[in-house]
Amino acid sequence: MSFQITHLKNVPGTGIASRQHKQESFEQAPMYVAVMTYLGFGIVTLFGYFRDFLRAVGLEKCNLAQERVEQKDFVPLYQDFENFYNRNLYMRVRDNWNRPVCSLPGPVFDLMERVSDDYNWTFRLTGRTLHNAINMGSYNYLGFAENNADFLKTVADKTQQYGVGVCSTRQEMGTLSIHEELEQLVASFLRVESSMTFGMGFATNSMNIPAIVGKGGLILSDELNHTSLILGARLSGATIRVFKHNNMHSLEKMLREAVCSGQPRTHRPWKKILIMVEGIYSMEGSVVRLSEIIALKKKYKAYLYLDEAHSIGAVGPSGRGVAELFNVNPADVDVMMGTFTKSFGAAGGYIAGKKELVDYLRSHSHSAVYASAMSPPVTEQILRAMKCIMGKDGSTEGIRRIRQLAENTRYFRARLKEMGFIIYGNDDSPVVPILLYMPGKVVAFAREMLERKIGVVVVGFPATPITEARARFCLSASHTRAMLNQVLRHMNEVGDNLCLKFSRLKYSSCPNLCDETDFELI
Amino acid sequence: MNFKSFREYLSWLYYQYLLITGIYVLEPWEKSIFSSILFSAIGMVIYTSYVFVPIHVRLALEFFSGIFGGQSESTMALIN
Numbered sequence: 001m002s003f004q005i006t007h008l009k010n011v012p013g014t015g016i017a018s019r020q021h022k023q024e025s026f027e028q029a030p031m032y033v034a035v036m037t038y039l040g041f042g043i044v045t046l047f048g049y050f051r052d053f054l055r056a057v058g059l060e061k062c063n064l065a066q067e068r069v070e071q072k073d074f075v076p077l078y079q080d081f082e083n084f085y086n087r088n089l090y091m092r093v094r095d096n097w098n099r100p101v102c103s104l105p106g107p108v109f110d111l112m113e114r115v116s117d118d119y120n121w122t123f124r125l126t127g128r129t130l131h132n133a134i135n136m137g138s139y140n141y142l143g144f145a146e147n148n149a150d151f152l153k154t155v156a157d158k159t160q161q162y163g164v165g166v167c168s169t170r171q172e173m174g175t176l177s178i179h180e181e182l183e184q185l186v187a188s189f190l191r192v193e194s195s196m197t198f199g200m201g202f203a204t205n206s207m208n209i210p211a212i213v214g215k216g217g218l219i220l221s222d223e224l225n226h227t228s229l230i231l232g233a234r235l236s237g238a239t240i241r242v243f244k245h246n247n248m249h250s251l252e253k254m255l256r257e258a259v260c261s262g263q264p265r266t267h268r269p270w271k272k273i274l275i276m277v278e279g280i281y282s283m284e285g286s287v288v289r290l291s292e293i294i295a296l297k298k299k300y301k302a303y304l305y306l307d308e309a310h311s312i313g314a315v316g317p318s319g320r321g322v323a324e325l326f327n328v329n330p331a332d333v334d335v336m337m338g339t340f341t342k343s344f345g346a347a348g349g350y351i352a353g354k355k356e357l358v359d360y361l362r363s364h365s366h367s368a369v370y371a372s373a374m375s376p377p378v379t380e381q382i383l384r385a386m387k388c389i390m391g392k393d394g395s396t397e398g399i400r401r402i403r404q405l406a407e408n409t410r411y412f413r414a415r416l417k418e419m420g421f422i423i424y425g426n427d428d429s430p431v432v433p434i435l436l437y438m439p440g441k442v443v444a445f446a447r448e449m450l451e452r453k454i455g456v457v458v459v460g461f462p463a464t465p466i467t468e469a470r471a472r473f474c475l476s477a478s479h480t481r482a483m484l485n486q487v488l489r490h491m492n493e494v495g496d497n498l499c500l501k502f503s504r505l506k507y508s509s510c511p512n513l514c515d516e517t518d519f520e521l522i
Numbered sequence: 523m524n525f526k527s528f529r530e531y532l533s534w535l536y537y538q539y540l541l542i543t544g545i546y547v548l549e550p551w552e553k554s555i556f557s558s559i560l561f562s563a564i565g566m567v568i569y570t571s572y573v574f575v576p577i578h579v580r581l582a583l584e585f586f587s588g589i590f591g592g593q594s595e596s597t598m599a600l601i602n
Contacts, residue, residue: 036542039542039543039544040544042544043543043544043545044544044547044548047545047556089547092549093547119549438542439544439547440540440542440543440544440545443546443547444541497534497537498541499538
């Protein structure tokens with residue numbers, strides 16, 4: 001691992017956009033951290049082999065799936081690395097995931113207490129509940145996951161009017177008037193011509209990309225794209241090429257090469273070149289460089305698919321996503337996709353763009369033809385949340401929440417950096433990943449925070465590179481300053497106990513006052 | 523970090539050892555196996571170095587002083 005420090009320079013630039021990207025840092029940890037991470041994984045792997053040996057010999061009972069005796073001569077099913085990792089590392093520590101929540105996932109929530117008698121192979125609920133733990137893991141960016149009876153009155157009315165299930169697909173008899181209303185509202189919110197909504201966010205990506213691109217097309221997708229985008233791209237049958245994360249040189253090189261050489265063997269021109277990026281990447285907290293991608297797209301005549309799952313409602317002065325953050329004309333983005341799960345407290349996704357595109361998808365998308373339509377109470381929840389954000393319900397609650405989220409984000413990130421943790425991502429993104437690196441520390445962090453009544457999400461190997469395990473905090477507009485201060489206080493203590501403060505950059509809380517490079521090596 | 527007693531500091535050090543080597547996630551008998559192997563290996567290294575390092579250092583010094591000392595004696599002989 002080469003020693004690398006990233007700059008926090010302030011280059012005089014025009015407007016917000018250029019300032020954004022100078023504030024994205026992906027600091028690398030010192031060398032000893034990498035050594036210790038590999039050491040930890042190595043020792044646990046050795047013990048994994050030892051335990052597998054004991055299981056094979058019969059000295060220990062195997063609690064996981066095993067082939068039947070009649071199948072002993074078949075090709076082994078459970079010997080690949082994923083199953084090995086699952087048996088020997090994940091199972092030992094899996095009490096940190098799948099914790100049962102027994103209340104609304106708002107800023108505070110209740111957890112059911114779970115203990116295990118046989119080292120996490122089985123669990124039992126003790127019956128006690130952990131009340132009012134602070135929730136730092138739910139994607140509740142604007143705080144719409146609430147159960148206030150006044151706010152939810154329209155949802156209750158619509159449930160009485162339409163029922164709960166739609167019992168049909170969109171194409172057959174599942175298009176309700178409330179769906180039409182929602183689609184017009186989404187289109188006017190995003191300032192595009194028209195939009196279409198789907199019942200499930202993951203399915204919006206994986207079922208619609210095959211309808212947009214087919215064999216003979218080229219998909220240029222970012223290194224760190226979400227699984228739903230990757231699945232949709234693979235299902236479509238197009239050629240997929242991956243460019244380095246947020247790296248415009250890599251993307252431009254691939255675009256030039258694609259335009260010059262064409263399809264692999266025949267060298268015919270590609271039918272379509274689609275660039276797939278996300279607004280905010282959920283594991284890194286980094287924001288896409290939208291204005292540069294649009295410039296590239298116009299130069300090389302490609303199409304752009306923007307997945308705003310985490311950024312819609314959460315960034316931008318009025319919550320309209322990265323297109324507003326970068327002051328870009330929404331008509332420049334060919335396909336805008338997003339989900340309602342995160343900022344709107346509901347479920348489902350949308351695709352928005354030109355009228356011809358959306359009309360085409362209405363009849364050719366798998367999700368529209370075969371999947372059940374969005375449920376009416378969920379649709380009404382999105383309608384009321386969106387009207388609140390746009391200010392159409394007559395109050396300033398929406399704008400207040402957006403500003404509160406932005407303020408919480410800036411405060412939380414600044415304080416964590418001052419404390420000395422390594423944080424990835426852009427300073428304006430409400431997703432805050434804190435790097436923990438070592439497997440033992442990841443587990444200890446989650447357990448200690450739970451003891452202090454704070455629920456966090458830690459992420460390890462399959463979702464992140466094996467040496468970059470992290471804890472991911474999702475800030476919410478409904479977190480008060482007192483809650484954030486409590487979380488920060490506990491983070492400070494846990495960070496000292498576990499020695500998690502790896503950062504070597506000295507962070508100054510007012511970086512805008514000076515013009516030159518303002519970092520120092522400690 | 524303020525430690526109320528030396529015992530607390532020792533238990534914090536033990537915790538760091540568990541976290542860094544990664545054996546925090548293992549079961550207690552596995553922790554004992556690993557710790558006993560590690561400390562017996564360290565013990566053997568210390569014992570071997572205590573017994574053999576002074577002897578080896580003395581032999582090395584004699585060897586090198588033999589070369590350089592012998593060299594300077596022969597050049598002196600040539601000059602004289």
